[in-house]
Amino acid sequence: xxxxxxxxxxxxxxxxxxxxxxxxxxxxxxxxxxxxxxxxxxxxxxxxxxxxxxxxxxxxxxxxxxxxxxxxxxxxxxxxxxxxxxxxxxxxxxxxxxxxxxxxxxxxxxxxxxxxxxxxxxxxxxxxxxxxxxxxxxxxxxxxxxxxxxxxxxxxxxxxxxxxxxxxxxxxxxxxxxxxxxxxxxxxxxxxxxxxxxxxxxxxxxxx
Amino acid sequence: xxxxxxxxxxxxxxxxxxxxxxxxxxxxxxxxxxxxxxxxxxxxxxxxxxxxxxxxxxxxxxxxxxxxxxxxxxxxxxxxxxxxxxxxxxxxxxxxxxxxxxxxxxxxxxxxxxxxxxxxxxxxxxxxxxxxxxxxxxxxxxxxxxxxxxxxxxxxxxxxxxxxxxxxxxxxxxxxxxxxxxxxxxxxxxxxxxxxxxxxxxxxxxxx
Amino acid sequence: xxxxxxxxxxxxxxxxxxxxxxxxxxxxxxxxxxxxxxxxxxxxxxxxxxxxxxxxxxxxxxxxxxxxxxxxxxxxxxxxxxxxxxxxxxxxxxxxxxxxxxxxxxxxxxxxxxxxxxxxxxxxxxxxxxxxxxxxxxxxxxxxxxxxxxxxxxxxxxxxxxxxxxxxxxxxxxxxxxxxxxxxxxxxxxxxxxxxxxxxxxxxxxxx
Amino acid sequence: xxxxxxxxxxxxxxxxxxxxxxxxxxxxxxxxxxxxxxxxxxxxxxxxxxxxxxxxxxxxxxxxxxxxxxxxxxxxxxxxxxxxxxxxxxxxxxxxxxxxxxxxxxxxxxxxxxxxxxxxxxxxxxxxxxxxxxxxxxxxxxxxxxxxxxxxxxxxxxxxxxxxxxxxxxxxxxxxxxxxxxxxxxxxxxxxxxxxxxxxxxxxxxxx
DNA sequence: CATGAATGAGGATTCATTCAT
DNA sequence: GATGAATGAATCCTCATTCAT
Numbered sequence: 001x002x003x004x005x006x007x008x009x010x011x012x013x014x015x016x017x018x019x020x021x022x023x024x025x026x027x028x029x030x031x032x033x034x035x036x037x038x039x040x041x042x043x044x045x046x047x048x049x050x051x052x053x054x055x056x057x058x059x060x061x062x063x064x065x066x067x068x069x070x071x072x073x074x075x076x077x078x079x080x081x082x083x084x085x086x087x088x089x090x091x092x093x094x095x096x097x098x099x100x101x102x103x104x105x106x107x108x109x110x111x112x113x114x115x116x117x118x119x120x121x122x123x124x125x126x127x128x129x130x131x132x133x134x135x136x137x138x139x140x141x142x143x144x145x146x147x148x149x150x151x152x153x154x155x156x157x158x159x160x161x162x163x164x165x166x167x168x169x170x171x172x173x174x175x176x177x178x179x180x181x182x183x184x185x186x187x188x189x190x191x192x193x194x195x196x197x198x199x200x201x202x203x204x205x206x207x208x
Numbered sequence: 209x210x211x212x213x214x215x216x217x218x219x220x221x222x223x224x225x226x227x228x229x230x231x232x233x234x235x236x237x238x239x240x241x242x243x244x245x246x247x248x249x250x251x252x253x254x255x256x257x258x259x260x261x262x263x264x265x266x267x268x269x270x271x272x273x274x275x276x277x278x279x280x281x282x283x284x285x286x287x288x289x290x291x292x293x294x295x296x297x298x299x300x301x302x303x304x305x306x307x308x309x310x311x312x313x314x315x316x317x318x319x320x321x322x323x324x325x326x327x328x329x330x331x332x333x334x335x336x337x338x339x340x341x342x343x344x345x346x347x348x349x350x351x352x353x354x355x356x357x358x359x360x361x362x363x364x365x366x367x368x369x370x371x372x373x374x375x376x377x378x379x380x381x382x383x384x385x386x387x388x389x390x391x392x393x394x395x396x397x398x399x400x401x402x403x404x405x406x407x408x409x410x411x412x413x414x415x416x
Numbered sequence: 417x418x419x420x421x422x423x424x425x426x427x428x429x430x431x432x433x434x435x436x437x438x439x440x441x442x443x444x445x446x447x448x449x450x451x452x453x454x455x456x457x458x459x460x461x462x463x464x465x466x467x468x469x470x471x472x473x474x475x476x477x478x479x480x481x482x483x484x485x486x487x488x489x490x491x492x493x494x495x496x497x498x499x500x501x502x503x504x505x506x507x508x509x510x511x512x513x514x515x516x517x518x519x520x521x522x523x524x525x526x527x528x529x530x531x532x533x534x535x536x537x538x539x540x541x542x543x544x545x546x547x548x549x550x551x552x553x554x555x556x557x558x559x560x561x562x563x564x565x566x567x568x569x570x571x572x573x574x575x576x577x578x579x580x581x582x583x584x585x586x587x588x589x590x591x592x593x594x595x596x597x598x599x600x601x602x603x604x605x606x607x608x609x610x611x612x613x614x615x616x617x618x619x620x621x622x623x624x
Numbered sequence: 625x626x627x628x629x630x631x632x633x634x635x636x637x638x639x640x641x642x643x644x645x646x647x648x649x650x651x652x653x654x655x656x657x658x659x660x661x662x663x664x665x666x667x668x669x670x671x672x673x674x675x676x677x678x679x680x681x682x683x684x685x686x687x688x689x690x691x692x693x694x695x696x697x698x699x700x701x702x703x704x705x706x707x708x709x710x711x712x713x714x715x716x717x718x719x720x721x722x723x724x725x726x727x728x729x730x731x732x733x734x735x736x737x738x739x740x741x742x743x744x745x746x747x748x749x750x751x752x753x754x755x756x757x758x759x760x761x762x763x764x765x766x767x768x769x770x771x772x773x774x775x776x777x778x779x780x781x782x783x784x785x786x787x788x789x790x791x792x793x794x795x796x797x798x799x800x801x802x803x804x805x806x807x808x809x810x811x812x813x814x815x816x817x818x819x820x821x822x823x824x825x826x827x828x829x830x831x832x
Numbered sequence: 833c834a835t836g837a838a839t840g841a842g843g844a845t846t847c848a849t850t851c852a853t
Numbered sequence: 854g855a856t857g858a859a860t861g862a863a864t865c866c867t868c869a870t871t872c873a874t
Contacts, residue, residue, distance in 0.1 A: 017833095037329060039247035043869055053835045055871075064869065114332040120392050121245060121325035133393055167405025170390075170397075177389035178382030184328050185341055189378075197375025204412045225858080251844060261860045263846075272844065433854095453745060455663035459848055469856045471850075480848065530748040536808050537661060537741035549809055583821025586813075590802030597801035598794075600744050601757055605794075613791025620828045641837080667865060677839050679867075688865065 022060045025050050026074060029067050034114050038068050038122065072119050072129055076136045079111045083140060083176075087147055087155070092206070093199035096179065097191055113184035137173075144169040148206070157206045168205050175201075230268045233258050234282060237275045242322045246276050246330060280327050280337060284344045287319045291348060291384075295355055295363070300414070301407035305399055308387050321392035345381075352377040356414070365414045376413050383409075438476045441466050442490060445483045450530050454484050454538065488535050488545055492552045495527045499556060499592075503563055503571070508622070509615035513607055516595050529600035553589075560585040564622070573622045584621050591617075646684045649674050650698060653691050658738045662692050662746060696743050696753060700760045703735045707764060707800075711771055711779070716830070717823035721815055724803050737808035740801075761797075768793040772830070781830045792829050799825075 028050035032041035043064055047054040061067045086095050099110055123130040149165035150156025159165040182189055236258035240249035251272055255262040269275045294303050307318055331338040357373035358364025367373040390397055444466035448457035459480055463470040477483045502511050515526055539546040565581035566572025575581040598605055652674035656665035667688055671678040685691045710719050723734055747754040773789035774780020783789040806813055 035333070037247065037333065039245065040333075042867080047836095054869085055836065056834055058870070059833080114329055117325050117329035117332075120389055121322055121329060124242075124322040124325075124392055125244065125248075137393055167401055167408065170402060171383070171405050171409055174383055174386030174390055175379070176386070178384070178386030181328055181385040181389065182378075182382055184332055185345055193375055194378060197379050200375065201379055201409075201413070205409070229858090250842080252842095262844085263861065264859055266845065267858070451749070453663070453749065455661065456749075458846080463857095470848085471857065472855055474849070475854075530745055533741045533745035533748075536805055537738055537745060540658075540738040540741075540808050541660065541664075553809055579817060579820060583817055583824065586806075586818060587799070587821050587825055590799055590806055591795070592802070593805035594798030594800070594802030597744055597805065598798055600748055601761055609787060609791055610794060612787060613795050616791065617795055617825075617829070621825070645837090666863080668863095678865085679840065680838055682866065683837070 018060065021052075021056075022070075024052070025057055025060055025067065026070055030071055030074075030112070030115070033068075033071060033118065034112050037114075038118050068122075069128060069132070071115065072122075072132060075111045075115050075119060076132065078109070080136070080140065082110050083143070092202050093195055096176070096198055096202075097195040099179070111180070113180050116180045117184055141169055141173060144172055159206075172205060226268060229260075229264075230278075232260075233265055233268055233275065234278055238279055238282075238320070238323070241276075241279060241326065242320055245322075246326050276330075277336065277340070279323065280330075280340060283319045283323050283327060284340065286317070288344070288348065290318050291351070300410050301403055304384070304387065304406055304410075305403040307384075308391055308397075308399065308402065319388070321388050324388045325392055349377055349381060352380055365416075367414075367416055372416065380413060434476065437468075437472075438486075440468070441473055441476055441483065442486055446487055446490075446528070446531070449484075449487060449534065450528050453530075454534050484538075485544060485548070487531065488538075488548060491527045491531050491535060492548065494525070496552070496556065498526050499559070507615075508618050509611055512592070512595065512614055512618075513611040516599055516605075516607065516610065527596070529596050532596045533600055557585055557589060560588055573624075575622075575624055580624065588621060642684060645676075645680075646694075648676075649681055649684055649691065650694055654695055654698075654736070654739070657692075657695060657742065658736055661738075662742050692746075693752065693756070695739065696746075696756060699735045699739050699743060700756065702733070704760070704764065706734050707767070715823075716826050717819055720800070720803065720822055720826075721819040724807055724813075724815065724818065735804070737804050740804045741808055765793055765797060768796055781832075783830075783832055788832065796829060 025046065028048075029041070029046045031049055032046050035041070036045070043054050043057060046067070047057055050057070057067075061070070082099060086092060086099075119129065119133065123133045145165045147155070148157045148159045148169055150158070152158045159168060179194075233254065237249070237254045239257055240254050243249070244253070251262050251265060254275070255265055258265070265275075269278070290307060294300060294307075327337065327341065331341045353373045355363070356365045356367045356377055358366070360366045367376060387402075441462065444464075445457070445462045447465055448462050451457070452461070459470050459473060462483070463473055466473070473483075477486070498515060502508060502515075535545065535549065539549045561581045563571070564573045564575045564585055565577040566574070568574045575584060595610075649670065653665070653670045655673055656670045659665070660669070667678050667681060670691070671681055674681070681691075685694070706723055710716060710723075743753065743757065747757045769789045771779070772781050772783045772793055774782070776782045783792060803818075
């Protein structure tokens with residue numbers, strides 16, 4: 001595939017190949033996890049999807065669990081980026097609606113709905129995952145609260161710093177989570193309806 | 209069989225024991241599924257939790273998958289009941305907040321947050337589960353729309369039958385889903401904050 | 417079913433019921449063994465076919481293996497009877513051809529071809545079965561030799577007592593065995609062809 | 625995969641090891657099947673006999689049933705070869721007698737008598753096995769008929785193409801089957817007796 | 833670096849047998 | 854006598870992981 005075997009002459013940074021391999025594995029793993037779930041996806045399938053041998057995966061990841069962790073971190077990163085984008089958007093309802101179901105197979109711009117569910121379920125049991133997700137949640141909540149309470153001049157929404165901003169941030173997050181759930185459960189949801197309803201609601205949520 | 213000879217006259221309902229055993233198994237399975245997930249929970253563990261031998265489970269359920277299906281149906285039934293209760297409630301925000309995290313281990317009044325996530329994730333792959341959930345979703349949505357669009361005199365909220373009711377029903381469901389996700393991910397969420405925010409939001413969502 | 421529960425008044429011989437039950441079980445077991453083989457047939461299936469509970473079978477047979485033994489003895493008895501009939505037959509070829517595939521399901525006049533094969537295979541491993549079959553084989557062989565060597569006036573075929581009778585008895589038995597094998601493997605064999613060929617061959621085998 | 629990079633030039637034939645492993649497994653399986661029968665032989669036992677772990681077997685065979693099928697095909701191949709040898713033999717009786725019981729454990733020149741019985745019994749239930757055996761039977765029968773009806777100059781026996789050849793081919797096959805049955809049931813049969821009787825009979829069967 | 837053969841514990845499921853009722 | 858619920862060992866098979874090449 002890529003990674004032209006050795007290419008003597010061009011001295012790539014040490015670890016560049018390792019990084020490439022890791023991401024190849026992660027891409028394959030994500031695909032398998034989406035299709036089968038964390039547990040039902042086998043290392044052999046991941047290896048095949050990555051175009052390499054099972055043994056080689058263990059050069060880059062200590063265990064399947066480590067891959068799962070990495071996938072989760074990746075997904076959380078994606079989510080963070082996505083939420084960051086929303087901050088600057090002029091039309092929040094359109095942005096959120098677009099986020100809904102924007103993730104077809106292979107589209108890796110947003111968090112995958114099945115993975116979102118698996119991650120959240122797994123967080124219930126695995127302390128390491130729980131920690132990662134908890135940290136994500138609290139920073140995201142703080143971020144949103146911050147934006148909501150910032151003055152409009154600074155790109156915020158001017159809500160009182162107290163409970164108004166905190167409560168609405170919480171509701172916003174629930175809304176986003178709920179949309180991910182819907183994405184998994186009703187992939188053919190009427191998006192126009194959703195968008196209109198969202199616009200109306202956000203109008204309320206984002207004004208004092 | 210021909211052994212209807214015994215106790216003629218007293219019609220014992222068939223399967224009294226069977227029903228008890230089935231529910232014993234389901235209780236054990238639910239506990240294991242919550243603790244480990246559908247796939248990681250072993251039949252041996254379920255059997256032990258149910259206080260019986262692995263083989264016996266198969267007298268009452270044809271396969272592990274059938275148990276999973278039964279648990280899901282049960283959870284959906286619980287969810288339906290819970291949502292039904294909300295209809296008549298005077299204080300919706302309080303009701304929903306109470307619904308949040310009311311489910312400790314062993315509390316079977318509401319749907320379990322981890323199971324909610326597992327079910328939703330599994331629906332992505334298993335067509336049988338997908339069907340069950342899809343049917344649940346559409347009836348619940350229709351129900352809520354109906355209530356929202358009914359006139360206040362009939363216990364409704366008098367929203368226009370058109371997109372207003374439909375859109376808000378959708379948002380309400382997303383909100384409820386989102387709360388389940390939060391319940392799994394942030395079990396120690398500030399409930400007072402949640403309740404206040406919910407009250408404010410519902411006020412908007414439920415008035416024309 | 418039959419066995420009218422108790423019928424006080426008619427005093428049947430002690431053990432009469434037991435005998436009836438045993439034969440009911442054996443009939444059911446034979447059917448199951450023919451359909452599934454000794455190992456694949458389960459006690460539950462046999463019990464159901466016999467119209468009784470699995471537990472009850474153990475009142476009449478100590479183990480599944482004992483049932484297998486009993487079935488084998490029964491089949492050997494059938495075979496003995498069948499061969500006895502042939503002795504007196506005027507047209508041996510017709511008789512043998514009729515024996516071929518005379519055993520539809522439920523027809524219990526002749527040995528069942530699948531059971532014949534299973535028995536023979538099992539004799540290879542189980543010493544008890546081996547003994548039963550070996551004894552059967554040697555008496556049948558002696559019988560046939562005896563008939564072949566008896567003078568025609570006494571209903572025999574007048575072969576010399578020595579190797580002629582012994583050798584031809586052996587060949588006859590092989591032929592009969594081979595026909596059972598064919599019955600299992602080619603149930604739709606052309607019987608007219610078989611009969612003609614047999615007639616021709618027997619003509620040779622049974623004359624000095 | 626893309627790792628055709630290594631050793632370009634030397635074309636090692638693909639699956640040299642795989643072939644060896646497969647035959648190691650088949651050898652072990654055959655031994656176990658002969659000793660215990662298809663169903664009573666466990667994969668663990670086969671694995672141990674093959675000197676490998678149970679899991680490894682599944683790299684080479686998809687299921688136990690596939691192994692059984694392979695063994696059966698192998699046995700049918702052996703039988704075909706054995707019958708082919710007989711065609712050219714000058715002394716058919718000696719050849720057939722030699723075929724009788726030539727198969728000790730480990731001797732793989734001829735079909736194993738216990739397997740012959742198991743196969744035939746199993747053909748009664750498993751359609752796949754039935755098909756394989758049926759095809760074998762019909763080609764072998766046609767072959768034998770062909771030889772019998774060919775003119776002596778061409779190495780045949782000059783029987784009329786009609787029923788004489790067909791009928792005698794059928795009898796020959798029954799005889800061979802019957803000998804396999806005898807081999808299983810009376811392994812210590814007097815071979816001299818058998819040979820003499822066979823010679824006499826074949827003399828009749830193979831002349832017009 | 834890369835392979836893929838090999839391991840073996842653990843998965844779901846079946847089934848002969850027992851025993852309280 | 855008769856039931857059928859209950860057991861638990863044994864079955865086939867899978868899969869994360871390791872390691873000789």
